[in-house]
Amino acid sequence: MTKIGVGVIGCGVISRAYMTAMQRFPNIELRAVADMRTAPAEARGKEFGVPAMRVDQLLKRDDVEIVVNLTVPLAHTDVSRAILNAGKHVHSEKPLGVDMAEARKLMELAEQKGLRIGCAPDTFLGGGHQTARKLIDDGAIGSPVAGTAIFARPGHELWHPAPGFYYLRGGGPMLDMGPYYITDLVQLLGPIASVVGSTSRPRQERTIATGPLQGSKIPVEVSTHVAGMLEFVSGAVISVLMSFDVPKHNHTPIEIYGTAGSLLVPDPNRFGGEVMLAKTGGEWAAQPLTHAHTDGEFRSIGVAEMAAAINANRPHRASGALALHVLEAMEAFQLSSDQGRRIMLETTVERPAMLPAGRADGQID
Ligand SMILES: NC(=O)c1ccc[n+]([C@@H]2O[C@H](COP(=O)([O-])OP(=O)(O)OC[C@H]3O[C@@H](n4cnc5c(N)ncnc54)[C@H](O)[C@@H]3O)[C@@H](O)[C@H]2O)c1
The missing domain is CATH 3.40.50.720 (NAD(P)-binding Rossmann-like Domain)
Structure with a gap:
């Protein structure tokens, strides 16, 4: 090779x-x-x-x-x-x-x-997410209709030794964590048509909790609580919450609801994880992972x-084209909140092809 x-x-x-x-x-x-x-x-x-x-x-x-x-x-x-x-x-x-x-x-x-x-x-190339993709493409939940994407924590200043950049232009929960969730949603559901957003910045400064800078104050320049809707070209509507202002919660990272069933997609900041499926009226059942790259980093x-x-x-x-589309969607939450209107996206992208199933770790094609 x-x-x-x-x-x-x-x-x-x-x-x-x-x-x-x-x-x-x-x-x-x-x-x-x-x-x-x-x-x-x-x-x-x-x-x-x-x-x-x-x-x-x-x-x-x-x-x-x-x-x-x-x-x-x-x-x-x-x-x-x-x-x-x-x-x-x-x-x-x-x-x-x-x-x-x-x-x-x-x-x-x-x-x-x-x-x-x-x-x-x-x-999103990890086995947990490729398995979820295969289930959706195979029709396991029927047509995707709705869902949720939720990242909500107290803030990176609790663990990162130099967290200043998370609160400056270019940071914030949407630009930091949104890419994991929205990229996965695009590979699962296809391109986004429009975005509705509502944002807030409850604290103007944060205190570093660990490392040599412990106790130092850092300024907050960006929204730290971002909520809204992603409206997909397919018609699916996903409720989104990206926040550094939530002490604790009990939501799963991504849930997709279809005409015939619901799917729990694992944490999009990890490669593997449990994929759960429930048919309408049925119980949750863990699904066998069909793809490699599940266990570890x-x-x-x-x-x-x-x-x-x-x-x-x-x-x-x-690809850059996928990242550009996701960036436009992320930026649209703030624009929508500032302007009080729905933002129609200008970019679009094709879903990246699913990776082949049944390969070993390290094997791509
Ligand atoms: N820390 C995490 O857990 C994590 C996880 C996933 C993704 N990321 C992303 O990875 C990126 C880096 O994060 P990090 O936590 O490693 O940050 P970091 O601050 O620990 O490291 C960034 C490094 O880049 C160097 N650098 C900055 N500007 C440079 C320039 N112009 N030219 C050359 N070097 C430059 C800095 O000196 C520093 O060593 C960020 O985009 C972050 O969002 C971080």
């Missing part, structure tokens, strides 16, 4: 999960790491046995074909643009950009250069899938 060389820019908290999971995919190989700060890059380089260097040096390497952008949201489009300008494919952490204007420009640049953009989340499966797509000359699944 021809391995595709991968570089990583951004060696913070999430980079270890990516670099560990990359070892599970035989078609990609980590070749170099970089960060705007020397120490984190050197630490990850040492940990994973690859050279650490400056960003400009990584971008000049001939043995790196895909660069994974794990920087903070406000830096995503600048770093992704530099990657494309260096002639390399990019896979970015979510969101693709902090607003549609910058994300659209990035997509245009990739188009001009004939390069690929991939974007997190790639959790596979963050970087989107990179491996892009590498497989490059080799096979076919579209990749965790």
